[in-house]
Amino acid sequence: MEHAASANVVVYPKGMREIVKYTKDRYKNPVMYITENGYSDVNNQTLPLQEALRDKGRKDYVQKHLVSLLKAIKEDGANVKGYFAWALTDNLEWQLGYSVRFGLYLVDFQDNLKRYPKESAKWYSKFLAKN
Numbered sequence: 001m002e003h004a005a006s007a008n009v010v011v012y013p014k015g016m017r018e019i020v021k022y023t024k025d026r027y028k029n030p031v032m033y034i035t036e037n038g039y040s041d042v043n044n045q046t047l048p049l050q051e052a053l054r055d056k057g058r059k060d061y062v063q064k065h066l067v068s069l070l071k072a073i074k075e076d077g078a079n080v081k082g083y084f085a086w087a088l089t090d091n092l093e094w095q096l097g098y099s100v101r102f103g104l105y106l107v108d109f110q111d112n113l114k115r116y117p118k119e120s121a122k123w124y125s126k127f128l129a130k131n
Contacts, residue, residue, distance in 0.1 A: 013068045024076060038058070040102050062085065
């Protein structure tokens with residue numbers, strides 16, 4: 001479930017390609033970096049660890065946006081030099097505390113801050129390795 005903090009942001013993966021292509025065409029293909037792109041969800045502390053690691057919403061979001069970005073680079077010739085996920089690990093959000101999760105890695109705030117790769121982290125790692 002997407003958290004209310006992000007619910008007002010329309011999820012439109014094709015928009016990634018469109019805005020990058022627009023920037024390329026409008027500003028003579030400058031070097032571009034995509035920063036803090038990602039997905040938040042509710043921190044449901046009652047979920048068992050293995051279920052919490054199955055972050056299908058985040059994985060789908062990252063996958064669709066990166067595939068769209070890759071098309072902008074390979075098919076449209078956009079000069080994108082970097083992409084940064086919203087957060088590598090779950091962390092403190094200034095207004096919402098630890099009630100939302102942002103990261104590709106789950107941080108167990110109850111067990112000495114142990115970190116576990118979510119499905120989104122595994123997909124992202126494979127994507128980077130082959131692209």
